[in-house]
Amino acid sequence: MKTKNKPAQTARRAAAGVLESRADLENHLANIARLKLYEARLAADLDAETQAARLRFGPALAAVRRELEEKTLAARAWAEAHRAEFGGRKTLELRAGVLGWHSGQPGLKPLAGWTWEGVLERLKALPRLRGYVRTKEEVNKLRLLADRQALGPEALAEAGVRVTQEESFFVEPRLEVTEVAARPERAAA
Numbered sequence: 001m002k003t004k005n006k007p008a009q010t011a012r013r014a015a016a017g018v019l020e021s022r023a024d025l026e027n028h029l030a031n032i033a034r035l036k037l038y039e040a041r042l043a044a045d046l047d048a049e050t051q052a053a054r055l056r057f058g059p060a061l062a063a064v065r066r067e068l069e070e071k072t073l074a075a076r077a078w079a080e081a082h083r084a085e086f087g088g089r090k091t092l093e094l095r096a097g098v099l100g101w102h103s104g105q106p107g108l109k110p111l112a113g114w115t116w117e118g119v120l121e122r123l124k125a126l127p128r129l130r131g132y133v134r135t136k137e138e139v140n141k142l143r144l145l146a147d148r149q150a151l152g153p154e155a156l157a158e159a160g161v162r163v164t165q166e167e168s169f170f171v172e173p174r175l176e177v178t179e180v181a182a183r184p185e186r187a188a189a
Contacts, residue, residue: 033173074101 019025048150077091079085086092091100110119123129139161148156148163156162 029171029173032171034174036173037175 001046019028078101086100089100090103108114120133123133144151144156144159144161145163155164
C-alpha cells in the first residue's frame with residue numbers, strides 16, 4: 001500500500017535532490033539558472049582580479065626574469081670558459097650555490113645527410129638490424145564506425161564488435177529569464 005508524503009517529507013526530498021513534480025523541477029531549474037549566473041559573476045570577478053594582479057606585478061616579474069636570464073647566461077659563459085675549475089666533474093659548488101650541466105636523456109638523431117626515412121629503409125635492408133623496425137597493427141575504429149551501415153550488425157558481430165552510443169544528461173538553464181540573485185537559493189541543510 002502506498003502512503004502519501006507529508007509536506008515536510010516532500011521538502012526534505014526536494015532539498016536532497018528528489019523532485020516529485022514538474023513544479024519542483026521548474027523551481028529546481030530556476031535555482032540552477034541562478035547558480036549559473038552567480039558562477040559566471042564569480043568567474044568574471046576572479047578574471048578581473050587576476051588581470052589586475054597581472055598588470056600590477058607583470059612588469060616587475062618580467063624585469064626580474066630578464067635579469068635572471070642575463071645573469072644565468074653570464075654564469076654559463078664563465079663556466080664554459082673555465083671548465084678546468086670543475087676538476088672533471090659536471091658541477092661546481094660555490095658558497096652561494098651550485099652550477100653545472102645536467103645530462104639529458106639519450107636520444108637519436110640522423111647523421112648529416114640522412115633522414116629518418118633513409119634510416120628506416122637502411123634498417124629494413126640490414127638483416128641484423130631489422131628488429132629495430134616497428135610495425136604497428138591496430139583496429140581502424142574510425143573506418144568501422146564510418147562503414148557501420150554498409151557492414152550491418154551481423155558483420156560487426158562476426159568481427160567481435162558492436163556499435164554503442166551513450167546518452168549524456170544536460171541542463172540548459174534559460175539565464176535570460178532568471179533574475180540575478182545576490183546569493184542563490186540553497187537547500188536547507
